[in-house]
Amino acid sequence: MTVIADHGAMSRKRSTTWVSVVVFILLIVIGYYLTRYQDQTAPPTTPAPAEPGQDPAAQLAALTVAPEGRMAGYSRDRFPHWSSQGNSCDTREIVLQRQGSDVRSDGECRATSGSWVSVYDGETITDASKLDIDHTVALAEAWRSGADKWTDEQRQKFANDLGGIQLIAVSATSNRAKGDQDPAKWKPPVRSYWCTYALNWISVKTTYKLTVDQAEHDALATMISQCPK
Known part of the structure; x- marks a missing residue:
């Protein structure tokens, strides 16, 4: 028993x-x-202005001023993007989720609905296909400023930087108007965004140890002079 x-x-x-x-x-x-x-319903976030930890003019002055390099050897393929970020998402889709409002995504992480404000031109966009993910400092601009000497791994990191200020969802129209131009040649149509744009540009160039040419330097100095004191 x-x-x-x-x-x-x-x-x-x-x-x-x-x-x-x-x-x-x-x-x-x-x-x-x-x-x-x-559903991707996290609160929307706008790329934050750079927080350089010192006076922006001092940070700008610390950048190396040099003539732009040549485009020899440049290709967007030298900056691999958009990288996989897990769960079927790539860098583009993560940026759309972070910067949009009421974003919904399908099982492949593609944004199917939501609302985005394009800070360059003030447009409100509800169709993700009409958005581009802009590199604050364009890939070709980075190449001319020193990225031509990087490894492809370093360029991939730059092209997929999710730190908050290098990648920004904007209207395809404004992004394509900008192209690979620096602030001496193109500024956001929304003038009130110039301060943030200049601060972010300076921060990216500082972080990645990229150079600025003289005209670019002078345009940035003018833009940050309009920042609130």
Whole structure:
């Protein structure tokens, strides 16, 4: 009788263990699908102005002023993007999720709805296909400013920098008007954004140790002189 009782206890213990395992697996599966397919409804964030930790004019003065380099050897392929960021998302889709309002994405992480304010021209856009992800300091501009000497791995990091100020979702119209021009040749149509744009530009060039040419330097100095004191 004692042996029979022991077998019963062992049987109940094994049963309890299997139930625990099954419940654990179910929780993992449910958690996975909730994470992968939930609506992207995080509060919108606007790329923050650079916080250089010192006077912007001093940071600008610390940049090396040099003539622009040549475009020999340049190709956008030398700056691999958009990189995978996990859960079927790439860099572009992460930027859209972060910078939009009420963004919803499908199972492949593609934005299917939402609202974005293009800070360059003030346009409100509700169709993600009409948005470009702009590199504050364009890839070709970076190449002419020193990135031609980087490794492809360094260029990939630059092209997919999710730190908050190098990548920004803007209207395709404004991004293509900008092209690869620096602030001496192109400024955002929304004049009130000039201060933030200049601060971000200076911060990116400082972080990546890129040079500025004289006209670019002078244009940035004019733009930051309009920042609130």
